[in-house]
Amino acid sequence: MADLDFIRKLVIPAESKIVFLVMDGIGGLPVDEGGPTELEAAHTPNLDALAAKSICGFTIPITPGITPGSGPGHLGMFGYDPCRYVIGRGVLEALGIDFDLQPQDIASRGNFCSVDEEGRVTDRRAGRIPTEKNTELVQLLREKVHLSGIELFIETVKEYRFVLVMRGKGLAADLTESDPQQLGVPPLPIRPLENAPDPAASQKTADLVNDFIGQAREALEDQRPANMILLRGLDKRPAIPSMREVFGLRAAAIAVYPMYRGLAKLVGMTALPSGTTLADEFDALEKFWPDYDFFYLHYKYTDSRGEDGDFEAKVAVIEEFDTYVPRALDLNPDVVIVTGDHSTPALLRAHSWHPVPTMLYSRYCRCDEAREYSERACARGALGNFAAVDLMPLALANALRLAKFGA
C-alpha cells in the first residue's frame, strides 16, 4: 500500500475517465461442494466479454480473514486505508439517512429502549416499536429536550432506531457508550475514553450528552415500552482528504441508498441524483459523463439478496446488472473496474472475508487468461490477490494519471 501523500505527489492531470462499477457483496460461495458460486451460476455475457479483454484477480478488502462492514469496505475500495480512517457507528447511521454531517458534529446511534421502575434495561429495542411511533417520540424529544449553546438534531431512522447529532463549539468525541449491551442493568453514564486526545473537550461533551439522556428519560417517562434511550457509536466524521486533493479527480457517486452516497461524500465525491432503479443510475452516468473524471456506480441488491440467503435471487440481480454494462462501455471510459466492497455469499447470509472478484479494463491493462467474470476465472487472473486499497493507484496508472516515481 502506497500512502496518500506518496500518491498525491505523483498525480498528473489528464482527460481520462475512470468508472467503478460496484456490485455490493458480489463475491459468493458454492452452496454445494463443487457447485457454482452465484456469479458463476449467473448468465453474464457482457461482464464475461469485458473480462476477456481485462486483467482479473481478487481484492482483499482489509487483510486476509477480515470481514468488512460497508464503511471500511468502501473506504478501501476508494483508496483510503480502512484501518486508519475509521467511521463510527453514529456517523454511518447519519450518512444512512442522508444527514448532512458537518466536520465538527458529534453523531450518535440511538435506540429507544424499555426500562423498569428501577431504571434497569428490560428491552434494548423497546419491543421493536413501529417507525410511526418512533416519529412521534422523536417529535416529543425535539420539543422537550434542549441543551444550552448546542443545536440538536434528532432524526428517525426506522423502528426503534434514531440518530442524534449535536452541533456546537468545542465538542469532542472519544466517548464511551450508554448502551450496556445487556439486560437487567441501568444504562451507563457517558464518559471520556481513557486515551481521549482532548480530555477536557470530551468531558464537556460527555456532560452534555448525559444531560440530554436525563432530559430524554423525563420526556419519555410515560411512553412505555419506549420509555428510555440508549446511545452508542458517538463520533465525528473522520477527517479524510478528498479524492480531488489526493487523486486529482473530480469524482461523482451514483447510488440509490443514502448510506453509500454518504460514504462517497466523506471522500469528497459529488453525490449525483441517482433515482431508484438501475436504469436511473445508468441514465445519471450518461447525463453527467462530461462533468467528472471518476464515477462510482453502486448496485445494492447483490448484497441484499446475499444477506437474504437467496442464491437464486442473487443470481437474478447479477444477470440484471449485466444487461446494463454495455451502457457504461458505450461511453468509452479509459478505465473500467468491476468489483464489490466485500463478498456476501448467500450461504453465509452475511458479509464475509472472502476476496472480491475484480477486473480492470483499459487499453494498457495487460490482459490475462481469465475469460469470464467469476471466482474461478479470477483465480487464474494476473492481478492475483491484492489489497483493495491498491485498486485506486492501479486505476490512476491505467488512466495515465500518475507520473514516474524517482528519476
Next chain:
Amino acid sequence: MADLDFIRKLVIPAESKIVFLVMDGIGGLPVDEGGPTELEAAHTPNLDALAAKSICGFTIPITPGITPGSGPGHLGMFGYDPCRYVIGRGVLEALGIDFDLQPQDIASRGNFCSVDEEGRVTDRRAGRIPTEKNTELVQLLREKVHLSGIELFIETVKEYRFVLVMRGKGLAADLTESDPQQLGVPPLPIRPLENAPDPAASQKTADLVNDFIGQAREALEDQRPANMILLRGLDKRPAIPSMREVFGLRAAAIAVYPMYRGLAKLVGMTALPSGTTLADEFDALEKFWPDYDFFYLHYKYTDSRGEDGDFEAKVAVIEEFDTYVPRALDLNPDVVIVTGDHSTPALLRAHSWHPVPTMLYSRYCRCDEAREYSERACARGALGNFAAVDLMPLALANALRLAKFGA
C-alpha cells in the same frame, strides 16, 4: 498483516474446531530439471482428496527470499509476527531440552571449547566431545560454580552443547556474547548492548555472567580439550500474548520433539502427551479432541530427511503421514490446514526460503481448481502466495470466530 490487537477485538466465541497438520520442512525442489519435488513424487491419495475440496496456495514464512529457523517459522504460522517476537538462541536451546523456562529467566546457549595457555580459543567445539563427557563436565560445573543470590541451571544438550539458565531477581538480557566466532583470540567479556533498555540491570547481569565464566574456566582448567566455555544468545523468553488471549482459542500442541512443544508453550498452548510415533500423535488428537478448540500436530521427519539430503526418504515419510490424514478428518474438524513452518528441499539439505505448499479446508473455504497437494497444484491455487502470519486469521474466519470489522 493485521496486528494482534486488531484481531483480538474481533474474536467471538464459537464451538468450531481448527486443526493444523504441520509437516516440518514440507516444501521441496526437483532434483532434476523438470522433475518432481518430494511432495509431487509422493503418492498421497488422502492429501490429494483433501486438496480437491480445499483452497490452496503458498505461505511465505517471513518475507520473500528469507529462510526461517524453526522459531520464526513456527511463530509466523501461529499468527505472531516473527520479526516482532524474536526468540533468542539460548531460549530456543532451553525449549529444545524441555526446560521449563520462567518469564524472568536468562537462558544462554553454551559450548565447551578448547583454549591454549594464553587463553586463546583453539577449537570452538572442543573436538566435539561425546555427550557422556559433556554430562561429566556439567556435573563438575554444578558442583564448583556458584553465584550469590542466583539459581543456576546447567543442562547437557548434546556433544559440546549445553544450556545455562540463570534465575534471580533483577536480571536483564540485552547482552553481547562471549563466543568470538573465530580462533586464536580469547573469549570476549560479556557487556550490555549499547541500546539495552535497562542498562543497570544488564550491567549487573553481565557482571554475574562474567563471574560465572571465570569460575567455569578455573573448574575446567585440567579438562582439555574441553577446558573453557563460550556463551551466546543470552536472552529471556519473549513476552507473547497467548492464543487464548488474542485468538480466543483453547489451543493444544501435539509434537514429539521438545523444541516444538516448547515453541507451542511460548504462545500459550498446552503441550499434550504425544508419545514418539505418528500413531501416538493421532491417538492424542483423538483422545483430547473434546477438550480444545485448536490443535497443532507437528511431524518432524519431513524436515529431518530433507536436511539429510535424502529425497527418497523424504518421499517415504510424506507417504506415511498421508495414511494418517483420514484419522484427523474423521473427527469432523471445521477447519483443517495442511502446511509446514518452512521448506527443506533435499537438494539443499537445509531450510530454505521457498514458500510452503498450504491448503485450507472448511465448508466456506471457496474451493479452487487445485486437485492435489503439491507445489505445482498450489501454484494454481486461489490463496496465491501470502504471509504465513495471515494463516491464523484465515483459519479463525473459516471457523466463524471473527466478527465484522466496522459497520
